[in-house]
Amino acid sequence: MSTFKAPKGTYDLLPPDSATYLAVREAIAAPLRRSGYGYVETPGFESVQLFARGVGESTDIVTKEMYTLTTKGGDELALRPEGTASVLRAALESSLHKAGNLPVKLWYSGSYYRYERPQKGRYRHFSQVGAEALGTEDPTLDAELIILAYDAYRSLGLTGFRLLLNSLGDRTCRPVYRAALQDFLRGLELDEDTRTRIEINPLRVLDDKRESVQRQLAGAPLMRDHLCEECKAFHEEVRALLTEAGVPFEDDPRLVRGLDYYTRTTFEFVHDGLGSQSAIGGGGRYDGLSEMIGGPALPSVGWALGVDRTVLALEAEGIELELPAATELFAVPIGDEARRRLFGLVTELRREGVAADLAYGGKGMKNAMKSANRSGARFALLLGERDLAEGVAQLKDLDSGEQTAVALDRVVAEVRAKLQRPHSQLGQNVPLPGMDQMTG
Numbered sequence: 001m002s003t004f005k006a007p008k009g010t011y012d013l014l015p016p017d018s019a020t021y022l023a024v025r026e027a028i029a030a031p032l033r034r035s036g037y038g039y040v041e042t043p044g045f046e047s048v049q050l051f052a053r054g055v056g057e058s059t060d061i062v063t064k065e066m067y068t069l070t071t072k073g074g075d076e077l078a079l080r081p082e083g084t085a086s087v088l089r090a091a092l093e094s095s096l097h098k099a100g101n102l103p104v105k106l107w108y109s110g111s112y113y114r115y116e117r118p119q120k121g122r123y124r125h126f127s128q129v130g131a132e133a134l135g136t137e138d139p140t141l142d143a144e145l146i147i148l149a150y151d152a153y154r155s156l157g158l159t160g161f162r163l164l165l166n167s168l169g170d171r172t173c174r175p176v177y178r179a180a181l182q183d184f185l186r187g188l189e190l191d192e193d194t195r196t197r198i199e200i201n202p203l204r205v206l207d208d209k210r211e212s213v214q215r216q217l218a219g220a221p222l223m224r225d226h227l228c229e230e231c232k233a234f235h236e237e238v239r240a241l242l243t244e245a246g247v248p249f250e251d252d253p254r255l256v257r258g259l260d261y262y263t264r265t266t267f268e269f270v271h272d273g274l275g276s277q278s279a280i281g282g283g284g285r286y287d288g289l290s291e292m293i294g295g296p297a298l299p300s301v302g303w304a305l306g307v308d309r310t311v312l313a314l315e316a317e318g319i320e321l322e323l324p325a326a327t328e329l330f331a332v333p334i335g336d337e338a339r340r341r342l343f344g345l346v347t348e349l350r351r352e353g354v355a356a357d358l359a360y361g362g363k364g365m366k367n368a369m370k371s372a373n374r375s376g377a378r379f380a381l382l383l384g385e386r387d388l389a390e391g392v393a394q395l396k397d398l399d400s401g402e403q404t405a406v407a408l409d410r411v412v413a414e415v416r417a418k419l420q421r422p423h424s425q426l427g428q429n430v431p432l433p434g435m436d437q438m439t440g
Contacts (some may be wrong), residue, residue, distance in 0.1 A: 009124030019323050024310050025109055028129040028152040037107040037131055042086040048076040054085035054261055068395055079113035083130040084302055091134055092295040093394035107306050121277030123311055132302035139234050140266040142285060142301050143241035149303055150247045157319045161271045166255035167235040170226050170263050177226035178202055188216045203256045222253040231264055257305040261286040273316030280313050281305030328355045329415055330372035334384035342383050348412050353421055
């Protein structure tokens with residue numbers, strides 16, 4: 001027994017459960033790839049200032065939850081607590097916005113880190129798939145991304161989720177609302193830390209989950225009552241596009257989410273089967289973030305969907321995904337010569353796209369067949385000395401128990417036919433198993 005354990009608030013993904021996480025990532029990524037989004041991967045750590053400027057000095061993420069470190073060279077770094085700032089930094093650094101094809105559409109998948117009190121659905125290490133559309137101010141993009149997230153959830157069979165929608169205005173109308181909100185909040189009975197937030201970013205107070213604070217916010221002014229005409233028109237267009245696409249949503253005038261960079265469209269997907277940690281994904285427009293981190297004006301919109309939370313939502317609805325078999329054929333050799341011959345056949349089958357495995361370690365027939373049954377394979381391929389002498393192998397259907405002799409030079413073709421697997425040639429633009437399942 002190892003003396004080491006996974007750090008508090010983290011988890012290990014192991015088979016067979018890990019297959020569900022891979023399937024969820026793939027389901028979220030698939031509609032993005034069909035919509036022109038290219039894959040991007042960024043470092044697991046970045047400059048502390050990238051998140052302090054972008055996410056916001058007054059957010060819990062920056063003030064309480066970031067894992068920070070100082071390098072031997074004196075650089076202040078942080079494990080990434082979210083993906084948007086990193087992706088935008090990478091796009092700006094590589095001048096993707098100067099290639100002349102806006103918006104720049106990117107998607108990503110990876111792990112993120114926040115120092116939080118561990119509980120079900122809230123971990124210190126968590127997995128997300130995200131998408132960003134950079135460089136264009138167009139309500140069609142906001143609607144597109146929301147629809148892609150909605151379609152991803154529905155493709156997994158989820159039905160118990162809701163979409164909450166709001167607008168946070170822009171640099172024209174937000175200051176007026178900010179002043180009205182500050183006036184209201186200053187009259188409440190709040191602790192000193194919360195009063196400090198009123199002066200830095202009063203919207204953060206609206207995001208406070210404490211019941212003692214929420215009770216006092218009942219009469220707080222709403223952003224929707226302070227939107228300028230342009231922001232109203234933009235938001236109404238997003239709502240109309242979603243309605244036309246058959247995506248139901250609920251207007252939530254108090255939705256602000258936990259990051260400072262959002263402007264205009266803000267949205268969140270929640271699942272009522274997850275208790276207090278009901279959010280499974282969300283995002284919004286962040287037209288000023290590029291300038292906050294030293295870039296040019298680059299209006300953008302994006303989202304991140306929680307893989308962990310989505311898996312919990314599937315469990316809450318009792319949904320079991322139909323996953324491809326990890327092993328379709330299990331080879332059982334009896335003797336060294338049979339082992340060498342079967343190893344060659346297994347290699348050939350794998351190159352033909354068949355998920356094949358082999359009984360290793362010189363197991364006897366009884367133990368090898370136990371391994372075959374535990375593998376979940378549909379077929380077992382048995383080869384012994386007598387079979388070798390006759391030039392055949394025994395192909396056994398593990399469901400029906402039916403067993404037939406197949407000529408050794410016909411094994412690959414016969415297995416492929418039984419699995420209804422078309423012929424393929426390795427290296428000729430053939431997608432290998434797992435290539436679609438990027439884990440970041």
